[in-house]
Amino acid sequence: MQRTHSSGLDPSEVEDLRLRTREFIRGPVMDAEPRPGQALNLAVRRELGAAAKVAGVYAPHVAREYGGQGLAVEQWSGVFQEAGYSPIGPAVLNCMAPDEGNMHMLALLGTEQQKRDYLLPLAGGEATSCFAMSEPHPGAGSDPEALSTTAAPAVGGWIINGHKRFISGAMFAGFVIVMARTAATENAPAGATMFLVNMDTPGVTLGAPIHTMDRYLPGGHPHVEFDGVKVLGSAVLGEVGRAFAHAQLRLGPARLTHCMRWLGLARRAHDIAMDRTNTRNIFGSHISELGIAQDMIASSVIDIESSDAIIAKCAALLASDPKAGSALSSVAKVHCSEAVYRVIDRSLQLCGGDGVSDGLPLAQYLNEVRPFRIYDGSTETHKWAIARRATKSRRQSVEAGEPFLGSVRFYEGGR
Amino acid sequence: MQRTHSSGLDPSEVEDLRLRTREFIRGPVMDAEPRPGQALNLAVRRELGAAAKVAGVYAPHVAREYGGQGLAVEQWSGVFQEAGYSPIGPAVLNCMAPDEGNMHMLALLGTEQQKRDYLLPLAGGEATSCFAMSEPHPGAGSDPEALSTTAAPAVGGWIINGHKRFISGAMFAGFVIVMARTAATENAPAGATMFLVNMDTPGVTLGAPIHTMDRYLPGGHPHVEFDGVKVLGSAVLGEVGRAFAHAQLRLGPARLTHCMRWLGLARRAHDIAMDRTNTRNIFGSHISELGIAQDMIASSVIDIESSDAIIAKCAALLASDPKAGSALSSVAKVHCSEAVYRVIDRSLQLCGGDGVSDGLPLAQYLNEVRPFRIYDGSTETHKWAIARRATKSRRQSVEAGEPFLGSVRFYEGGR
Amino acid sequence: MQRTHSSGLDPSEVEDLRLRTREFIRGPVMDAEPRPGQALNLAVRRELGAAAKVAGVYAPHVAREYGGQGLAVEQWSGVFQEAGYSPIGPAVLNCMAPDEGNMHMLALLGTEQQKRDYLLPLAGGEATSCFAMSEPHPGAGSDPEALSTTAAPAVGGWIINGHKRFISGAMFAGFVIVMARTAATENAPAGATMFLVNMDTPGVTLGAPIHTMDRYLPGGHPHVEFDGVKVLGSAVLGEVGRAFAHAQLRLGPARLTHCMRWLGLARRAHDIAMDRTNTRNIFGSHISELGIAQDMIASSVIDIESSDAIIAKCAALLASDPKAGSALSSVAKVHCSEAVYRVIDRSLQLCGGDGVSDGLPLAQYLNEVRPFRIYDGSTETHKWAIARRATKSRRQSVEAGEPFLGSVRFYEGGR
């Protein structure tokens, strides 16, 4: 497989891009933020996107040949955190889910034609997209193997039938990458296959939106129905029957970019709380001088720094050993999603009554990040996977000769 | 100041040293471990130390010219974690507190003569040492500024008077680095000064040991009295009056090496628990297949990986920006000391009744690491420092032009 | 002071009232619940209130002579928890904040005339009320002593000036109990005084509402301005200058009834989660059979039972020793507000993607209870008060002869 992502920038270029991103976000982007709980206006998004291109900060993760800034995956974190400092930053810079993950996958798996037709307009902000994996119970949810949408071979292509839901971004998407079950053929195993499908293809119907507690993404997370949708053979993304493996290519980095962006928002919340505690008096002191508040602030710093560190470790591993990196992304995802939630919760708490009002954006931030403990694999699902990997790996080590440490040896006599 | 630590090894050499250290620890060192709660026999330590020199794994953090393996600070972590996998590993490899921190400080601050006289035998394991800062209440404890031991100028040198306690390693030490308050002179500010003092100097008395819940370090943490102790001017380590600043050079890396070593022990405890849960049945399943156990195992993996990551981040920063690295070492210390304790506590819990018995070493491990949440600055003291730094830094950023985020803006009308 | 609350019911009557309340709530009230995030329609409230009177479950905490069911404070918990099982239950049963606390205070402090004019219509649901203590920073917030609203004596009465905010229920209130600073007089100390003020009194202006993350209480928590508001001397509730002491009478029980009601909602969330985990399959099992889910369910049971127990302990103490009960209400408030939040958070998590959608009410429940960790004294403010009381009490015990336990006694010799 061709490496289509650039091999990255020099360290000084990365730092320069981070600082320019910071300046752009803390200037025009923060000035344009909607009030808490309101989605970003699409016209504003377009306008700011144009300014981001001029400022040379647009699509930081995309290769330069497709109009991006050319960062390698291990260089994303600092820049994505700066983008996430504003809840609308990632959308403005076109590095938001689900488009960002789709760009990543198109770059890794797409044919040249697919890149021209889908990656190029997506990277440039002329199109938006969505990713259709989740299904209503008892279909694919926490357990992807329960996939019930199907694609059957037809003359010149495939026919897709199924029902998806929680399809973030579908309302405004130009195309969708849909996962469907496919039977074994001579050349392909039984499994799942990914298809690139334009949203205006006959048989694709946008269903009812699902209102969720997060609000910044325009259009919610609707149902999408596929009813006898015909697509050409060239609509297959990657290889037939290998979509579960392909999806891993997307999921590891996609999990991690969520961590990066939300960590940026946690830094924002933390700064809001520090600006309050640095200026509010209570019982004759600045709140920031009271020990209980200091304990909360320090706990947030520890959460932020440890999240930043595990993201860096995981991103480096994704670059050098994608399979190990993907496994570690479960660890990073659980740690960061829980840590980010705690940081915003503490920040809200430090702001007292104003914290729960829309006079500050913290209550909305809390609602934005709460779902992150569930989507892209819930904390519990990941923990289950982490434990299984750890115990299996340890068992194999012992079988390979590591000393077995589980034996009990009692000692006689006094101690 | 001369950079006496080597500039480190090639990445492949570091990995090779780590693997050889791993082999050495998991072989002869683990075979020689005393039963839970017993201190390492000094003869065994000497013998294993000789073997470690032969194996080329002795004193990994010491420059090659002084007999070590020449790792740079940002390369220590993997090797120190391997050492810490056995509770006697760091002592055997001569990278244990307090000697390891003293070597680091001698390398950074010592004169050539001091390095010959003190660093060389210390690095080679011919001498051991201790570091005398803590004092009985109300002297220097969590608040180093309360230092009450004094050193007064005398003909040809200094006279030291004071009472120290919790002086780990003093019982078998050949020399001590003692901190004492010194008055301002023409050339030096009022403050504190560090002195290299042989333990057999007249006036140095080893006081009662303080029995603590940790047991592996031979000799406990005794009191040491300095009663009119005369030393030459050449006994000053570093500069007169600058001991608090010098101590920072020691404390940042020393905190971090504690994290590394104890993280190694946490990995050991975690492996013990996995070997048990992989082989014990309860209610018809391996314990490792039960969800509540999986939750605990996964939580331990997350604690281990996030600790590893923050250590790596902090070590790299200590190498590139010692002051920022020292500040971050507070964050790393709190996160790792709490995480390590949790990992061992969970591992013990997973082993049930055997876990609290001395049939497994976990109860003793728990007692070994509990004090780490207190010494080298308690969790609470560090949190206080972390919060103060964070709020001060944020205040300065706002003063320098960052947007102030603490203002409340209420919106009228419906939502 | 006359004891106007009834001395309560027989245990069997209490249990009978609880069961009838349960039936009423789980029947007509739950059928009439608005969709998540919508406030209760006032006409529906009135209609259901009438039905509650017929069913003999209306105003359970109010003396029978004022139209209530006559429960004593130590008998409230079971019934209030049943009411709180529906987010609109307490409003329907007229035992919701702030009216419930105002009824309690009017019963304890009101003159016969005040009871006829204010308590009677309030208890019967013909009027609603609000309580005006909080002010914008730097006025009365976490620190009530910072009260800046004033009442000055005038011919035949008082003139009130000030600015209040977070005045829950003000939008639809018929009258307000307002706290204002009053100067010392011959007969009264300097301090604060409470006044009963009709909301249509000239000079009372309803300010902008403050939108908060909770949504069920109609009308939000607006600002209220008092601009030269003239009231008669008979408007004083309780004694002049003693409002801070009087407020304690309200705050202890009011804190505890919040705990009761929200604990009822936590039970609802927990039942939702159990109904899901009892019927949803994942990886081939009901979720309720998976260990990680069982750990969460058990943790919620523990939170619920310990909250129920501390409420019972505190309510009994409020009845037998109001001062001690008020102190303990800080403990109960912190424990319950945090526990209730955790229960709802876990319940949401157990429901996965549906949990964060408005297909289930859990995201809204989470938003309803989040502010409870802040209002009526934040967790941190109460902890500060709890710690100060505990240390003061211990200091006094030691001074009164209890053995002092803080001395260190080191033992020599082996262990």
Next chain:
Amino acid sequence: MQRTHSSGLDPSEVEDLRLRTREFIRGPVMDAEPRPGQALNLAVRRELGAAAKVAGVYAPHVAREYGGQGLAVEQWSGVFQEAGYSPIGPAVLNCMAPDEGNMHMLALLGTEQQKRDYLLPLAGGEATSCFAMSEPHPGAGSDPEALSTTAAPAVGGWIINGHKRFISGAMFAGFVIVMARTAATENAPAGATMFLVNMDTPGVTLGAPIHTMDRYLPGGHPHVEFDGVKVLGSAVLGEVGRAFAHAQLRLGPARLTHCMRWLGLARRAHDIAMDRTNTRNIFGSHISELGIAQDMIASSVIDIESSDAIIAKCAALLASDPKAGSALSSVAKVHCSEAVYRVIDRSLQLCGGDGVSDGLPLAQYLNEVRPFRIYDGSTETHKWAIARRATKSRRQSVEAGEPFLGSVRFYEGGR
């Protein structure tokens, strides 16, 4: 079954007994405490026991006819907490595990002859006992059904064979209550049976002690072997084949008395910490005035009060509805064992370096209570049982007509 426990004392008598117990413990008992980590000297125990009889505080839970103070189970908590304030208090007052639970069971199940032969000397302190249920893996541990010790009918009695371990108190016990598997007979189901066996019966061998981290109970927790041990038919305690049901009679109250005693010790640790923080200065303040310390102190108060409350709730339920009380004792056990550990851990932390030394008893207290999170059913085992009961109970409620709450209802249109 005859109710052999007295129906309890008047409330004022209970309070009087509590105060006299308090005085006795805080006087002569605390004066006689051994140094940290040392077991109570048996002669001292006997001497103090005699004094306790004189003071009228001995065996508070035992009926007066057997020499005790006659408290009913719902009256134990206050007195047991006072006893537990000293780690040797329960042994001195003869209300310590395992004797206390054995007395309870003998009182409930014993024949008049058994009571005379076993309960009377046990209650009077002339004999001690042990309870033999646990076995080495894969026998009875967390899963009692795995019981492998057997009792076979023989002429005039039974022959017992098996291997027990973790038999607390066996070293000095006069008799043991042993659980063994028995086959079905005409009159009895297959199951387990309890036998009263004198420790000097031929075939009973005391095996190696198991050293555990707790130290106050003399003799550790040894293995006990039963090798062809012949006992008469009159040795059966309770009914043949019903030992698992009988054991529940013991386990519920026994769990709860552990909670009571350890809660007393947690109060001791908390008092030690408050005496320190009330007298130690750091950074110019008493530690008790520093916010981070206040947060810890308040958290401990909350843990103590909520533990006290859940114990009271559970004890009352054990008295009125033993089956429901036994189920709730799982909740109380998990909450209290974790809370008590946290309180002692925090108290140790507040005492800094002295806390981890044997200059204060806190490190030992931590080691005493750590096993309580495992024995009598580990936290995880109880959580599993709690969750299963909760989900089953909810399922049954729904089947019986409670509204099912797990359905998702999505709303269309704007929010």
